[in-house]
Amino acid sequence: MPYAPCPSLLLKRSFLYYFSAMPKLQFTPSDGSQADHELAGERVTRQDLVPQSAGGKVRIAIFGAGILGSCTALELADRGYQVSLFERNAEPLSEASVFNEGKLHLGFVYAADRTFRTAERMIRGAEQFMDVLGRWIPHAALQALSARPFDYLVHRGTMVSVPDVEAHFLRVSQRLDEVRSRRPTVSPLDVSRPVWRRLTREELATRYNPALIEAAYETCEIAVDSWVVANHLRAALRAHPRIELVTRARVITAEDRAGGGFDVIFEAQGRHCAGPFAAVVNALWANRPAIDQRYGLPPGKQSFTRRKLGVNLQCGRASDTLHSVTIMLGPFGDVVSHRSGRVYLSWYPSCMIGTAAGGEETDWNEVLGGVDFDSVRRGTIDALAAIYPAVGNLKAIAGEPVVVNGGSIFAPGQTDIDDPRSELHERLDTGIEGCGAYLSVDTSKFSLGPAMAVRTADRVTALLGAPARS
Numbered sequence: 001m002p003y004a005p006c007p008s009l010l011l012k013r014s015f016l017y018y019f020s021a022m023p024k025l026q027f028t029p030s031d032g033s034q035a036d037h038e039l040a041g042e043r044v045t046r047q048d049l050v051p052q053s054a055g056g057k058v059r060i061a062i063f064g065a066g067i068l069g070s071c072t073a074l075e076l077a078d079r080g081y082q083v084s085l086f087e088r089n090a091e092p093l094s095e096a097s098v099f100n101e102g103k104l105h106l107g108f109v110y111a112a113d114r115t116f117r118t119a120e121r122m123i124r125g126a127e128q129f130m131d132v133l134g135r136w137i138p139h140a141a142l143q144a145l146s147a148r149p150f151d152y153l154v155h156r157g158t159m160v161s162v163p164d165v166e167a168h169f170l171r172v173s174q175r176l177d178e179v180r181s182r183r184p185t186v187s188p189l190d191v192s193r194p195v196w197r198r199l200t201r202e203e204l205a206t207r208y209n210p211a212l213i214e215a216a217y218e219t220c221e222i223a224v225d226s227w228v229v230a231n232h233l234r235a236a237l238r239a240h241p242r243i244e245l246v247t248r249a250r251v252i253t254a255e256d257r258a259g260g261g262f263d264v265i266f267e268a269q270g271r272h273c274a275g276p277f278a279a280v281v282n283a284l285w286a287n288r289p290a291i292d293q294r295y296g297l298p299p300g301k302q303s304f305t306r307r308k309l310g311v312n313l314q315c316g317r318a319s320d321t322l323h324s325v326t327i328m329l330g331p332f333g334d335v336v337s338h339r340s341g342r343v344y345l346s347w348y349p350s351c352m353i354g355t356a357a358g359g360e361e362t363d364w365n366e367v368l369g370g371v372d373f374d375s376v377r378r379g380t381i382d383a384l385a386a387i388y389p390a391v392g393n394l395k396a397i398a399g400e401p402v403v404v405n406g407g408s409i410f411a412p413g414q415t416d417i418d419d420p421r422s423e424l425h426e427r428l429d430t431g432i433e434g435c436g437a438y439l440s441v442d443t444s445k446f447s448l449g450p451a452m453a454v455r456t457a458d459r460v461t462a463l464l465g466a467p468a469r470s
Contacts, residue, residue: 432459
């Protein structure tokens with residue numbers, strides 16, 4: 001795709017009609033080809049783009065220390081860049097990147113995307129997840145990350161029929177045969193299970209409620225413990241000599257510098273300005289569009305933000321009988337049984353606590369201030385127990401505290417997952433956009449974060465050139 005350098009910030013704001021018509025730098029992690037990393041039509045020299053700090057070190061600013069921002073910071077720092085990572089919370093990985101189901105999506109849940117392109121994309125991202133994290137997380141710790149593999153349950157209120165689900169699963173199986181043949185060092189799936197197997201009527205009735213569940217399947221799909229991932233990545237960020245963590249900092253905008261590069265304007269007990277930076281990576285999740293628009297990027301495709309919670313029960317030790325479960329396809333939920341004994345529960349009607357327009361900035365801590373946590377916990381457990389009776393037994397063994405938390409989930413479209421035509425049923429129009437060396441990255445799903453971080457670092461390196469090693 002043609003690449004056009006940005007005009008100055010003044011021109012962007014004065015002539016927005018011109019800027020809106022400019023081709024954007026766009027990237028979606030499709031096939032990993034060399035063409036994904038080429039910048040056709042480049043007219044700005046790298047020297048013009050790269051302001052140097054003392055000692056000639058190239059500095060990069062990253063907004064948001066979620067899974068994408070944290071992995072991008074580590075990858076760029078490993079390549080020799082100096083990185084400033086801005087995070088509005090006191091800790092990296094504090095919202096949606098830690099309070100989620102941790103699923104390494106293999107495409108099973110995307111049966112409503114008849115093109116199969118979303119499933120293909122999820123498989124590619126999951127395949128790279130462990131390999132990329134292995135750069136910063138010890139091998140033994142990676143092996144201990146996986147939760148019990150998922151059963152998929154087709155709810156009687158599903159929007160995709162059982163025959164269509166099975167046809168989709170067959171396509172997933174055919175695609176995963178290739179992944180399994182490569183046998184990565186740490187597998188993104190449970191190799192002890194078939195890719196999928198339909199439970200017999202007797203097995204279904206033993207585990208689940210057949211009055212609500214029409215069909216059930218064992219699959220090889222796993223989740224990882226996002227809490228453990230977060231702890232390892234936090235430690236890696238703090239230990240890296242080329243990463244500066246700027247926490248409790250709300251980014252306001254980036255500004256173009258007259259001599260090239262960027263300043264970052266942010267609030268941290270007052271208004272501050274940092275720079276110069278050779279490039280900016282906006283890796284925020286829910287608040288990414290708001291920052292982009294303040295910088296001068298025109299609004300993109302219509303989007304909205306869902307505010308979603310999960311319930312975390314501390315059960316002391318892992319259950320030998322509690323399966324991880326995803327109920328499909330509609331506004332249902334998940335159960336994830338972790339090796340630590342933590343059980344993650346989410347039931348959409350109870351855990352969805354609101355939506356907002358995509359360009360609206362959200363302070364997640366303020367959102368939590370209005371939540372009735374006990375109601376969310378009770379509604380989630382009761383609804384899931386009606387489908388999966390073993391969940392009801394958790395109330396008797398779960399210790400304190402019960403952690404109810406989550407994050408804002410940014411997604412394209414205007415309608416929620418209960419709409420069969422919702423764009424939430426596919427995740428294709430995402431990736432890297434931007435102008436010049438200002439990159440705005442939509443990672444789409446937690447499990448795509450590490451792979452997208454490497455692609456983002458590749459893009460920065462293509463724009464700026466590799467830094468001189470000190």
